[in-house]
Amino acid sequence: MAGLTRLQCRSLMRLSGKATPLVHQQFTNTPPARQASTQAASDGSKKERIVILGSGWAGYAVGRTLKPSRATRILISPRSHFVFTPLLASTSVGTLEFRAAIEPVRRLNLDEFHQAWASDIDFQRKVIRVEANTRGDVGAVTGVQLTKGTEFEVPYDKLVLAVGCYSQTFGIEGVKEHACFLRDIGDARIIRLKVLAAFEKASLPTTSDEERRKLLHFAVVGGGPTGIEFAAELHDLVRDDLSKLFPDLKRFVAITIYDIAPKVLPMFDQSLANYATEMFRRQGITVKTEHHLQRIRREGDYLMLKVKELPDEVGAGVVVWSTGLTQNPLTSHLLGREIEGLGKIAKDPRTGGIVTDEHMRVQLEPVQSQNADGAPSDAGSPTTTLPDVFAVGDCTAVKGRNYPATAQVASQQAAYLAKQLNKGEADSPSSPPFKFRNLGTMAYLGSWRAIHQSGKDELKGRAAWILWRTAYLTKSMSIKNKIMIPVYWLITWIFGRDISRF
């Protein structure tokens, strides 16, 4: 369905002319964007320039849902693709091809796409300052770009902030340097290379058994769905594939999940969490709740972990970090600053995110109302709307709501907003507010078993696994990936997982 829409959009775009973004010419210091010259309106109408920042669950969904007939659609993102995050763990162990989990933004055939970081926004002039990022990888955690890209400005009529979050490392020593994250396709690739390299190293005749035990210990920090699913997929890889290719190494392999909370998978009811823990116990995956990682350091080919509750350091070949989110620097920058004559963007005291109303419109609070004692500013303080600026996804906190930072929330907010923009009602106070519809939560547990919870409904085992796979197929991927994903699953089932490294 979604893919069809995209094909249709493409045809529509070819038929309809594109309006000239006249506003483009008004700004100094900025050469007119290349696109400006090529989008001369053939029908003479002037379409609004809607600029979306971000290509994650929120930004990509806005981009694909906006109608080309309604607006000039511009997307700015440091990465050139959307990542279907629930499949990342599968790609990291070779069950799925990397490309099956991503969708190139260019394939949306938007009016403009800039692979760039947004470094600042001038809400009065309505321009975004961006810095090109065409040199490849995105530092998803640190945001570090090795060389500075060209800077330029992009004007907007309406702006959608969908910049997401960064991983939170809580300042723990060595995490940024030595742990792997699992947020982008590049992360999955690195994990994959490290896991396979650990096995190759362990198989060397010069490696001692003690070193093998360290190299083949895979530590996961964080017992949420990402960490749990990665541990499950890794377990499948070891049991189904690596144990056959490295039969002598099987006895050295260990997988441990560390979490500071008293239980893993907090979003599931106790019975499902217990089922997961029991399944993991039987599969030999150790779950250590109420354990605090304090430091990671490198020692030769492996890492040494200091965990508060354990007397000795623990060796590990790979550490996957899957806990905690923090606002990204642009969000912090925008929230920390007064907009002349308007006030400040309201900041959610719990998440540090951008406060919006139930129409996803960014909220302002008077500068003097900012209270230093940390009392919630989103509850009672009077807010006003920042005109033409919207925010969706993980960087957002809807006033008076407590939505979790999940793909489901982000994509529903994006779909809601894009439809309002398509109808031209995003600014209308009488339009219906956003309502989150909880479609349930799922987690894969390995060995073709999963858990699923939707309100009071629970499902576990093989049936939940079938639901898990089906859900992924019907979700927001292109037709191409909808065809390829089952092909990969079949091929993996017949021939085993891919173990090539490059």
Place this chain on the structure above:
Amino acid sequence: MAGLTRLQCRSLMRLSGKATPLVHQQFTNTPPARQASTQAASDGSKKERIVILGSGWAGYAVGRTLKPSRATRILISPRSHFVFTPLLASTSVGTLEFRAAIEPVRRLNLDEFHQAWASDIDFQRKVIRVEANTRGDVGAVTGVQLTKGTEFEVPYDKLVLAVGCYSQTFGIEGVKEHACFLRDIGDARIIRLKVLAAFEKASLPTTSDEERRKLLHFAVVGGGPTGIEFAAELHDLVRDDLSKLFPDLKRFVAITIYDIAPKVLPMFDQSLANYATEMFRRQGITVKTEHHLQRIRREGDYLMLKVKELPDEVGAGVVVWSTGLTQNPLTSHLLGREIEGLGKIAKDPRTGGIVTDEHMRVQLEPVQSQNADGAPSDAGSPTTTLPDVFAVGDCTAVKGRNYPATAQVASQQAAYLAKQLNKGEADSPSSPPFKFRNLGTMAYLGSWRAIHQSGKDELKGRAAWILWRTAYLTKSMSIKNKIMIPVYWLITWIFGRDISRF
């Protein structure tokens, strides 16, 4: 067929016990290899340890053809996979998935595999000194490994040298630093990222038209099949996919092939080479024969090429180097040195390769017979056989023959040798000698057209293209890739090439 053999081998291995390599214990300074302890013979028989160096067309084919019942099969290679080189160009432009062009060595289920460089060979003690390479990529051109790996020794009863060649850069300034090669899967990945990044950079509103012309000029140095096929595949990518995603950039794109020879594709008859040149001309690919590249230097985001025959430097976004081979350092090292009491390994004066007889046995020449004036030592000088050491593929020169350094020669030599080893007749002077059977040469020219030549038989156009694709499917790939490659071709045909970057 080939894939079936592999599956059968695997079953056979499980049924048959593996003999203890007793010889393994005799060497000092070397911990007994891990595998030694796990391969205790259940049938009490002692199998020969056959060690293969290399996992290219020659080494991989020997490994997959050797019968597990006849020998303990050990493969040593710095890379963990075999690359199906004729498909590299396709993967570099996204027509095929990277993995479709490689086969992991571990999947052969040999008795031992060491991902390592062979640094030296003691032919008297019959041990190979190796250095582990588990840190990832192989520097295919320079052989540079960033950190030194663990060193250990691997003993052999029979040794097969199949180490191949390196790319020859003729000492031209900037080639190693700035040009891309197309010999391993990592090279294809780098080219792909650079081509797509060049388009993203060119699409920035801050990029001038002059810069666009430089960024989107793709230069190929070398007019052999690799260079020609890459140019053709790149042209397809630009015409079919990128010109739709970047419609305004199409007019800046240029592809040029530089060659020092008076004609490209020297292995084809003039009429076919003319057909190729004419096809390229119509597709807008420029072929500049008798042009000598003298230097490449970086200037910002693009490269500047100094070509002897051109007055001004030429800008280019990506330079692909596909000309010339040179012996790898191990070959040079082995050839440069006397083996005490035996003589020196005979060196082919034309290629610098290892001289073998027509049974692929490495030949020795007396030390005093070495002539400094460069007169051919392979023609008349008396040679003797180095016992239990064989050489196949690009590192080899069969005495009195002039085989080209192609995949076809390498794989036929490998199949011949492995069968002789299986029969236990590799040392027998009465066994039939190796005979090369020329199956013809093919090259893809873009737009679903190819040329094929086999002796006097010529085929060109669409029919040759169908033959080209069919030949690849029946060649030495696993069943998995035989299934996946047509799937990818179909998917690419329907949805276009993959343009995601990671």
